[in-house]
Amino acid sequence: MIKHLFKIIWNQRKSNIWILTELMLVSVCLWYIIDYMSVLSTIVRTPLGFDIADTYRVDINERTPDSDNYIDPAAKETTTGQDLLTIMERIRQYPAVENVSLSIASQPYVATHYTNQVYYSRLFYKDTVGVTMQRYKVTPSFFRVFRIDREGGNGPTLSDALDVRSIVLSANAAAELLPGENAVGKSLQIGKDGYFKEVKALCTPIRWTEYEKSRPCFYALLPEDEIARDMSSDELANMELCVRIRPDAALRFSDEFRRDMATQLSVGNLYLIDVRPSSLIKRAVVSPVLSDIRMRLFLLFFLVVNIFLGISGTFWFRTQHRRGEMGLRVALGSTSQGLRTLLISEGLVMLFLAMLPAVIICFNLGVAELVNIYWADFTVSRFLIGTALTCLLMSLMIISGILYPAWRAMKMEPAEALHYE
Amino acid sequence: MYKLYFKQALAMLKENKLLSVISILGTALAICMIMVIVITWQIRVNNYSPEDNRDRTMYVRWGGRTYKGEQRGNGYLSLRTVKECFLPLKTPEVISFISPCRSLLASLPGGKEKKNCLMLFTDDMFWKVYNFDFLSGSPYTKEEVASGIKKAVITESLARRLYGTTDAVGKTVMIGYKPYTVGGVVKDVSTIAKFAYAEAWLPYSASGVNLADETWAENITGWFQVIILARSSSDFDAIRKEINNLQAQYNSSLKDYKLVLYDQPDTQLELEIKGVGAVGPDKVRTILQYVLTIVILLLVPAINLSGMTLSRMRSRLPEIGIRKAFGATKGRLLVQILSENMFLTLLGGMVGLVISYIAIYLLRTWLLSSSFGAISSVFGGVPMLSVSELLNPVIFFYAFLFCLVLNLLSAGIPAYRISRKEVVEALNEY
Numbered sequence: 040m041i042k043h044l045f046k047i048i049w050n051q052r053k054s055n056i057w058i059l060t061e062l063m064l065v066s067v068c069l070w071y072i073i074d075y076m077s078v079l080s081t082i083v084r085t086p087l088g089f090d091i092a093d094t095y096r097v098d099i100n101e102r103t104p105d106s107d108n109y110i111d112p113a114a115k116e117t118t119t120g121q122d123l124l125t126i127m128e129r130i131r132q133y134p135a136v137e138n139v140s141l142s143i144a145s146q147p148y149v150a151t152h153y154t155n156q157v158y159y160s161r162l163f164y165k166d167t168v169g170v171t172m173q174r175y176k177v178t179p180s181f182f183r184v185f186r187i188d189r190e191g192g193n194g195p196t197l198s199d200a201l202d203v204r205s206i207v208l209s210a211n212a213a214a215e216l217l218p219g220e221n222a223v224g225k226s227l228q229i230g231k232d233g234y235f236k237e238v239k240a241l242c243t244p245i246r247w248t249e250y251e252k253s254r255p256c257f258y259a260l261l262p263e264d265e266i267a268r269d270m271s272s273d274e275l276a277n278m279e280l281c282v283r284i285r286p287d288a289a290l291r292f293s294d295e296f297r298r299d300m301a302t303q304l305s306v307g308n309l310y311l312i313d314v315r316p317s318s319l320i321k322r323a324v325v326s327p328v329l330s331d332i333r334m335r336l337f338l339l340f341f342l343v344v345n346i347f348l349g350i351s352g353t354f355w356f357r358t359q360h361r362r363g364e365m366g367l368r369v370a371l372g373s374t375s376q377g378l379r380t381l382l383i384s385e386g387l388v389m390l391f392l393a394m395l396p397a398v399i400i401c402f403n404l405g406v407a408e409l410v411n412i413y414w415a416d417f418t419v420s421r422f423l424i425g426t427a428l429t430c431l432l433m434s435l436m437i438i439s440g441i442l443y444p445a446w447r448a449m450k451m452e453p454a455e456a457l458h459y460e
Numbered sequence: 461m462y463k464l465y466f467k468q469a470l471a472m473l474k475e476n477k478l479l480s481v482i483s484i485l486g487t488a489l490a491i492c493m494i495m496v497i498v499i500t501w502q503i504r505v506n507n508y509s510p511e512d513n514r515d516r517t518m519y520v521r522w523g524g525r526t527y528k529g530e531q532r533g534n535g536y537l538s539l540r541t542v543k544e545c546f547l548p549l550k551t552p553e554v555i556s557f558i559s560p561c562r563s564l565l566a567s568l569p570g571g572k573e574k575k576n577c578l579m580l581f582t583d584d585m586f587w588k589v590y591n592f593d594f595l596s597g598s599p600y601t602k603e604e605v606a607s608g609i610k611k612a613v614i615t616e617s618l619a620r621r622l623y624g625t626t627d628a629v630g631k632t633v634m635i636g637y638k639p640y641t642v643g644g645v646v647k648d649v650s651t652i653a654k655f656a657y658a659e660a661w662l663p664y665s666a667s668g669v670n671l672a673d674e675t676w677a678e679n680i681t682g683w684f685q686v687i688i689l690a691r692s693s694s695d696f697d698a699i700r701k702e703i704n705n706l707q708a709q710y711n712s713s714l715k716d717y718k719l720v721l722y723d724q725p726d727t728q729l730e731l732e733i734k735g736v737g738a739v740g741p742d743k744v745r746t747i748l749q750y751v752l753t754i755v756i757l758l759l760v761p762a763i764n765l766s767g768m769t770l771s772r773m774r775s776r777l778p779e780i781g782i783r784k785a786f787g788a789t790k791g792r793l794l795v796q797i798l799s800e801n802m803f804l805t806l807l808g809g810m811v812g813l814v815i816s817y818i819a820i821y822l823l824r825t826w827l828l829s830s831s832f833g834a835i836s837s838v839f840g841g842v843p844m845l846s847v848s849e850l851l852n853p854v855i856f857f858y859a860f861l862f863c864l865v866l867n868l869l870s871a872g873i874p875a876y877r878i879s880r881k882e883v884v885e886a887l888n889e890y
Contacts, residue, residue, distance in 0.1 A: 061763050065760065100636065105638055106638050106668075312563075337493075341493050341757075345486070
């Protein structure tokens with residue numbers, strides 16, 4: 040029968056060329072759409088590594104010499120850093136607060152690029168290449184505020200594992216730097232000719248936002264005495280003071296906190312400027328990416344609807360037009376089942392012919408990096424799954440376009456069908 | 461004769477209601493999608509009050525540092541760089557510099573009403589680059605900036621929030637717990653005007669914030685960005701050359717650090733393509749992506765519509781056969797089919813344009829969020845759209861153009877094939 044179908048298609052090649060071109064163009068479009076959707080769903084469903092529900096960021100500013108209530112540094116007894124630590128302690132005492140932490144360039148969604156080259160040298164082998172990792176500098180309670188978990192069951196909690204001489208490494212960083220080995224207990228060098236730190240625990244991979252891949256990273260300790268001693272006024276803006284509150288206190292926390300704590304948090308020259316929920320910060324950071332993605336999704340959905348209507352419509356009209364031929368076949372003894380099989384097989388053979396150049400084009404699109412490679416690499420499995428889904432969807436569209444007119448044609452009296460012919 | 465085509469098209473519409481409605485809807489959706497893209501792009505690139513001169517404005521936002529030839533990161537420009545590399549420029553009309561928005565607390569003396577606001581620190585020339593609408597008062601002058609007087613210009617919504625009235629000139633506002641005098645009140649600025657947007661504007665010399673140059677890098681980077689208003693866009697190349705010369709001179713006066721400007725200054729278009737970064741995606745590639753998207757959005761619906769057009773044509777084959785027998789030329793038939801179809805396409809196009817405006821209005825927070833716009837929208841600024849900016853004749857022209865292209869794509873080939881059919885064959889179908 041396949042030979043028969045090829046003959047039919049060849050005989051009507053003049054009109055079939057248009058349909059084949061249309062099928063090819065539409066297949067490429069659909070493949071691109073399916074590829075994008077699959078990559079998007081993969082990246083969105085990967086775990087973030089942290090939990091920002093019920094967390095807030097407290098913004099502290101410093102008065103300058105010409106402000107009201109400015110205290111001259113000469114007259115002050117405490118350093119700015121010590122004032123900040125006092126503020127942190129007072130926040131910790133606030134009843135609605137569960138945990139509070141200080142960090143630099145580590146807050147989820149706001150973390151800035153702060154990378155270090157990390158080296159692992161073995162006996163007789165000096166590592167000169169290393170792995171670029173994101174560095175997070177945090178106080179130990181940070182892990183409790185953002186609910187960052189260990190990778191793997193046993194051992195100390197992450198908050199206990201972090202001290203002056205140790206770091207917490209993320210699981211994907213460990214896999215990249217020490218493939219196949221257990222990274223816990225190993226000593227890594229941070230930066231070229233830098234300090235050596237011991238890996239005391241592994242944490243789950245951390246991502247920046249929902250739309251970024253997870254990157255290798257490690258957590259280093261931000262010691263309180265370093266804050267008290269070294270922190271200058273310029274660095275105040277970089278200090279992220281984050282709190283996790285009790286879930287039942289969430290409703291009016293911002294207003295109540297501002298009201299209750301404004302005077303208490305006026306320590307030295309520091310004062311409370313704002314309390315923002317992490318969800319608001321997340322919205323500010325993620326909005327542009329999200330709006331771009333939403334726009335794209337609208338366009339792609341529109342294209343899919345158009346493609347569906349187009350392909351079904353094309354095959355509908357095509358089948359309707361061949362009423363005469365179908366009537367003739369019925370008159371000459373074809374069964375309804377046989378007729379349906381013939382029509383659908385013909386549609387699928389045309390799809391197959393159109394997919395051959397389409398697959399080549401799609402593969403070239405992938406290799407030329409015209410598809411999204413920021414979220415996931417263009418692997419063979421990604422290509423094959425995309426192609427398979429495209430074929431499946433196109434077949435469904437073609438079949439849906441053929442079935443109804445074929446059924447109508449078969450219900451006609453053979454004499455009437457022959458009348459058309 | 462076109463009146464006849466029009467009547468015929470109308471009759472055809474009424475006859476085959478379902479198919480016509482589907483065609484019109486399909487066209488409307490396709491045009492809607494394309495126009496949303498075009499209008500959003502126009503809003504980002506065209507003049508938008510108070511940025512009324514975007515077409516002749518250039519921006520320098522970033523300065524790169526190299527230390528003995530090696531890249532050492534980027535930063536904003538320092539005051540020294542601005543004064544030596546940009547202020548001496550002769551070709552432009554106005555040169556202004558700003559320090560990017562940051563949030564400060566605005567409150568009343570005595571501190572009851574407090575609002576965390578986005579503030580922009582500017583020089584006096586800033587007010588000459590942009591056309592702000594002053595409800596009362598006036599901007600700070602050059603002398604006031606030079607002497608560091610604490611004067612602020614605030615938006616009307618901030619004035620209402622703090623004082624309950626827009627007549628706030630002369631009143632005191634505490635910014636970061638420091639007293640400032642309100643010098644002027646302006647109409648609210650839409651977040652679409654990214655560079656001019658703020659809730660209050662302060663002179664940079666009285667900002668109260670540390671805007672000192674980064675001394676560790678020989679003072680080449682700091683906290684400022686430069687806005688250049690040229691007399692006309694044809695001056696852009698001359699300005700670039702002048703900047704190159706000044707930059708070379710400046711770099712020769714530095715020891716180990718050198719200033720890198722990448723390919724700035726950027727025009728509005730380049731600014732949009734680059735986004736937040738110093739070196740953005742390739743300009744040609746981005747434009748190509750947009751063009752490709754529009755082509756696909758035209759092609760795929762056109763393919764669908766051509767299928768419907770073809771089946772409609774087929775049913776009119778006998779009529780065409782008769783007309784051919786009576787002497788109608790191929791050309792005339794082609795024109796008739798195309799113009800009837802054009803009527804349908806234009807109808808769909810108008811519906812599509814209206815839907816696109818509605819879509820842009822409803823989805824404006826999504827569509828018009830740049831990374832900056834997002835932050836300010838979090839502070840309560842939804843992008844305000846002005847009707848006059850949107851009902852731009854250029855947009856109508858684009859809509860008509862796309863309708864025309866869609867029409868040709870969808871009806872061209874069927875019309876061509878039908879008009880070439882042999883008379884006998886056409887009559888045979890009768």
